[in-house]
Amino acid sequence: MSVDCDPYRDQLPDLALGVAASDERDALLAHVTGCAHCASELEQLARVVDTLLLAAPPSEPPAGFESGVLRSFSPATTRRPRWRVLAAAAAFVLALGLAAGLARSREQVPSEGVTAGAPPASSEPIVVLTGALLDPEGRAVGQVVAHDDPSWLTVALDPSAPRGSYVVTCDYEAGDSFTAGSLTITDAGPAVWNATVPIALKDLRRVRVVSSRGGPNLEAAIHPL
Amino acid sequence: MGQSSDEALLAGIALGDAAAARDLVRRHQQRVFGLAVAILGDHHAAEDAAQEAFVRAWRRAESFDPRRGSVVTWLLAITRNTAIDALRVRRALPLDPQDLLFSRFASGLGPEDRALAGSDVDRIWMALLDLPAIQRDALLLTAYFGMTASEVAAARAIPLGTAKTRIRDGLRKLRDRLHDEETMT
Numbered sequence: 001m002s003v004d005c006d007p008y009r010d011q012l013p014d015l016a017l018g019v020a021a022s023d024e025r026d027a028l029l030a031h032v033t034g035c036a037h038c039a040s041e042l043e044q045l046a047r048v049v050d051t052l053l054l055a056a057p058p059s060e061p062p063a064g065f066e067s068g069v070l071r072s073f074s075p076a077t078t079r080r081p082r083w084r085v086l087a088a089a090a091a092f093v094l095a096l097g098l099a100a101g102l103a104r105s106r107e108q109v110p111s112e113g114v115t116a117g118a119p120p121a122s123s124e125p126i127v128v129l130t131g132a133l134l135d136p137e138g139r140a141v142g143q144v145v146a147h148d149d150p151s152w153l154t155v156a157l158d159p160s161a162p163r164g165s166y167v168v169t170c171d172y173e174a175g176d177s178f179t180a181g182s183l184t185i186t187d188a189g190p191a192v193w194n195a196t197v198p199i200a201l202k203d204l205r206r207v208r209v210v211s212s213r214g215g216p217n218l219e220a221a222i223h224p225l
Numbered sequence: 226m227g228q229s230s231d232e233a234l235l236a237g238i239a240l241g242d243a244a245a246a247r248d249l250v251r252r253h254q255q256r257v258f259g260l261a262v263a264i265l266g267d268h269h270a271a272e273d274a275a276q277e278a279f280v281r282a283w284r285r286a287e288s289f290d291p292r293r294g295s296v297v298t299w300l301l302a303i304t305r306n307t308a309i310d311a312l313r314v315r316r317a318l319p320l321d322p323q324d325l326l327f328s329r330f331a332s333g334l335g336p337e338d339r340a341l342a343g344s345d346v347d348r349i350w351m352a353l354l355d356l357p358a359i360q361r362d363a364l365l366l367t368a369y370f371g372m373t374a375s376e377v378a379a380a381r382a383i384p385l386g387t388a389k390t391r392i393r394d395g396l397r398k399l400r401d402r403l404h405d406e407e408t409m410t
Contacts, residue, residue, distance in 0.1 A: 013396040014389075019373045048400045050298035052368050053305055055349045059259035062272055066250050069279045073238075073246050136288065138281045138303035140310045221284045 005031070005038055012038060016045035018139070022163050022187060029215075129204055131220035135162065144207045144220040151201040153180055155193040155209065161185050164215040168193070171206040183209065231296030232289075239286040250279060253297060257304045264308035264369055274311045278304040309371035352402040360395030367392050 008031045014020040015028050032038045133142035133155065141161040145154045155168065168180040181195045209218035229237075229248065237245030257278055261271035281303050289299055353361055366372045366380065378388035 010393065013393040014374070017367050017392070017396065019367055019371070019392075021373075044400055044404075045396055047294060047298075048396060048403060049368055050294050050302055051349060051403070052353075052364075052399070053260055053298065053301035054256075054346055055353065056256075056260040056263040056301075056369070058255040059262050061254050061258040061275065062268065065258065065272060065275070066247070066254060068272075069250050069254070069276050070243065070247055072276060072280045073243060073283055132281075134281065134285065137306060138278075138285055139306035219285075 005035060008032070008035075008038060009041070012042050013045055016042055016049050018049075018137070026163060129201065129222045129224055131207065131222040133157075133161075133207070133209065133218050133220040135218055136216050141218060142220075144222065146201045146204055146207075146222065153195050153201065153207070155183065155207070157185060157193070161218070162216055163187065165212040166209045166218070167212060168195075169208045169210060170201070170204055171208065173203040173205050180207075182212075232291055235282075235286050235289050235296055238283055246283065249296075253300055254279075256297065257300060260301055260304045261308045264305065265312060270311055271308070274308040275304065278307040281307060305369065305371070312370065348403060352399050355402055356395055356398055360391045360398065363388060363391035364395035364399065368396075 129146040142157040234245040234249040261274040374389045
């Protein structure tokens with residue numbers, strides 16, 4: 001440990017507990033990456049936090065819990081909790097509102113072959129796909145909503161989403177991938193990232209939000225809303 | 226399959242093995258559901274959260290890294306995060322964190338606890354009981370309910386700096402106590 005550690009060492013518990021303020025978190029992570037002593041202490045503290053969860057009293061789940069969980073292992077019959085459906089619906093409505101605003105302003109923002117724009121008005125049945133955007137610890141940091149034909153993609157970000165620069169990549173059922181654009185999350189936002197894409201999304205299975213600078217990658221498994 | 230390690234079951238789940246999924250659920254459902262109940266305080270909401278936690282674990286089975294901890298602590302970390310997500314939607318803290326402590330001793334040790342008795346669970350609770358109550362309270366609010374120092378300060382009507390100190394000192398003391406016990410045994 002060196003004198004350089006002093007400003008950071010005190011805050012390591014915040015990082016281990018996942019409650020470091022966003023501006024502090026980036027500086028802490030940068031320091032820990034280059035400091036073996038602080039990296040070791042952070043690992044110890046994080047293990048204690050994980051172990052602490054073992055202290056919750058076990059409880060017998062209701063009858064049918066096991067079969068309910070196992071039904072969820074089949075993507076075709078996944079039963080999502082009501083609050084998750086509500087969150088997805090909220091993200092969808094938010095995306096529609098944002099896109100409508102963009103349409104009114106007639107702005108088209110080019111970005112690596114991708115344009116921010118509006119979902120089209122259509123009388124056709126709406127095909128909407130969605131998935132919770134998870135960080136490496138399985139924590140939901142946003143919601144992905146995709147509309148097919150024509151295709152647009154929305155990433156609604158929670159305030160807890162890790163700051164950084166990312167590339168948004170779509171993975172398809174057949175195994176091929178498509179880069180939908182780039183995204184930078186700062187303290188100022190965006191709360192919603194929206195883009196139209198030139199290829200169909202109905203076979204979309206996963207959206208990856210990959211850090212450009214070695215930070216945590218985010219990922220959403222996609223399923224019908 | 227009953228003898229398979231958690232790591233082997235998780236590897237099977239990553240390959241789509243339904244039997245491995247069933248065994249992992251049977252092995253850990255009480256602990257996952259118990260943690261969800263502890264955080265949400267409501268069995269119906271906890272059932273949703275626990276189910277979602279297993280689904281998230283299944284989706285991320287390939288990313289499990291055994292160097293960072295055991296499957297059960299990884300599964301519980303996912304459960305905590307899932308329950309906290311649900312808690313934020315509800316915007317209500319159902320339990321005083323000290324209730325965790327009381328329910329623990331009121332219910333006594335179950336069969337699964339006894340399997341761990343003398344190791345993780347007992348050691349954690351003894352170490353927690355050793356903490357000053359105000360540090361234990363702040364630490365449980367943060368570790369179980371995902372509250373930031375600002376939220377702890379508001380909930381307990383204390384200055385932000387005091388909340389930060391209680392959380393940080395509490396976690397360090399807990400680490401030191403657990404480390405001391407490991408050294409002694």
